Amino acid sequence: MAKTPSRSRTSQADRRERTRRSLLDAGRRLIADKGVAGLRISEITTEADVALGSFYNYFDTKEDLVDAVVGDTLANVATALSTKETEDQDSAEVVATAIQRFVAIAYEDPDFAQLLVHLNHSEEVMLGSVSPPATAAVVDGLESGRFKLEPEAVDIVVTTILGGALSLMRAIVMGRVGPGAELVYAEHALRMLGLAPARARQVVQRIA
Amino acid sequence: MAKTPSRSRTSQADRRERTRRSLLDAGRRLIADKGVAGLRISEITTEADVALGSFYNYFDTKEDLVDAVVGDTLANVATALSTKETEDQDSAEVVATAIQRFVAIAYEDPDFAQLLVHLNHSEEVMLGSVSPPATAAVVDGLESGRFKLEPEAVDIVVTTILGGALSLMRAIVMGRVGPGAELVYAEHALRMLGLAPARARQVVQRIA
The missing domain is CATH 1.10.10.60 (Homeodomain-like)
Known part of the structure; x- marks a missing residue:
């Protein structure tokens, strides 16, 4: 009872x-x-x-459901992408692969990408769902010494890497940027995280 | 006649x-x-x-005029910020100062920043008006050897630095990010442009 x-x-x-x-x-x-x-x-x-x-x-509205559908999809993608396959996997490879695959959605699934970039609150939806796994992946690389970043810079760097990714996806969907931008961006985002240019290049060559 | x-x-x-x-x-x-x-x-x-x-x-509409007002203001700010004061001024300082002052609008002129981040096509308006002077400043640093970037990466890096700046301004306006983010972002954008972390830090310490 x-x-x-x-x-x-x-x-x-x-x-x-x-x-x-x-x-x-x-x-x-x-x-x-x-x-x-x-x-x-x-x-x-x-x-x-x-x-x-x-x-x-x-x-409350159809738009709320659409936001939730997109946010859900992004959260699933981001969590899958930013999870290490093995404990000793290189954080730089994990993050570069996640950025590369995420941006590549703009080439590979233009319908979803259109939806994402034309959403009224696309950025809030994206940041809300993608920031937590992205932040976790960055903190992981920071703790292992692979990334060089002040702890107080983490939120700012994650926000701007994701905002940059969204801008790039919009540019791809609109045809302003040609093929291959996903790897170029992954490489330069690694620089932001503290990898020297030559190291960042090596990582994207390994995952390409 | x-x-x-x-x-x-x-x-x-x-x-x-x-x-x-x-x-x-x-x-x-x-x-x-x-x-x-x-x-x-x-x-x-x-x-x-x-x-x-x-x-x-x-x-055509009131919104078109608002877009033009914002685009105009941004273009003026960006051109003023990304122009060297003297021929031998360091490109890294020019770009870092431009990013710092641009993002600082979100702290110093919240009304304009609100307008910018809530604009329907804020990103297109911003990219359209700010990309040309920003690209010129990056190319300048590339030619002087201060930045390390493949020429085909320039558009992608400029697009994502500006998209990241807009995301950061939105986060500042919404109170998600505290004071000082403009310098942190300028420093990490310099890394993206190929400066080693220690060099990027030196540049922002000089302009702070």
């Missing part, structure tokens, strides 16, 4: 999280299929098999 | 440029006084002493 209320609260929270996830998954599929412009909330709830009115228990 | 049409064309172009400038100046004063939100086109034309209907010979 004593456990019933807590179990019921848990399963209610679980159910909420499942419904929210269904709406996000449906939104992601529909956005991938047909873009954001003509997307209707009723389509999302039909695809998610959720009552139309329930949508508003989870999101 | 032969010269009359051309002179008349010139003075017509001059007149157009003067009227456009009056509208921009009036827009700038009104924006500084009371912000963009409640700004009306009729106020701008009254302040500029221009017929209301003429506005549309120069700008």
Whole structure:
């Protein structure tokens, strides 16, 4: 008896999280299929098999769901990219690979990149979801001595590397920058993190 | 006789440029006084002493004028900042000072900074007006041997340094970053341009 209320609260929270996830998954599929412009909330709830009115228990507007879809996708990508495969993997390689693959989305998935760069709050969405794993990867390289950075510079460097990546992705999507920019940027971001130019070049040559 | 049409064309172009400038100046004063939100086109034309209907010979919407005001201001600031005072001035000092003063706008002129970071196309406006003088300053440092950069990396590095500056200004305006970020960023941008960490530190210590 004593456990019933807590179990019921848990399963209610679980159910909420499942419904929210269904709406996000449906939104992601529909956005991938047909873009954001003509997307209707009723389509999302039909695809998610959720009552139309329930949508508003989870999101205030369609734009909020789109922000959440993009933020979610970015957080997954960033976490996957900035996680070391083995404990002794070089932090510089981890960060350079993460930057390279992240920026390459602009070449490889132009629909998602368009969505990202045209989002109203693209920068807040991106910083909110990508900063935590990016900061962790930078701190890791700092602790291992691979990066040379004052501790108080970490937030500023992470903010500007991510902001720079977003600008570059926008330039790629708009055709202002040709192919190969992802590796060039990864190399120069490593310089920012304290690697000498020759070292930064070696790292990107290894991951290219 | 032969010269009359051309002179008349010139003075017509001059007149157009003067009227456009009056509208921009009036827009700038009104924006500084009371912000963009409640700004009306009729106020701008009254302040500029221009017929209301003429506005549309120069700008399609109020937003277009605001973009032009911000772009103009940025271009002036960037050109002033990235011009050497003397021929033998160190390029690294010129660029670091330009970045430092530019980012410092977010602390010193929060109204303008708010305008800049909340603009719909803030990045395009900023890149369009600031990229040319910024690129010239970087090329200058490249030719003098002060910066170490492949020529094909220049556009990418300028785009990401400016995008990073805009992100940082947004973070400052939103209170996510404390004081002093302008010098920290200038130092790390110099690293990106190929200065060794110790050299970059020396340059910002000289300009601080």
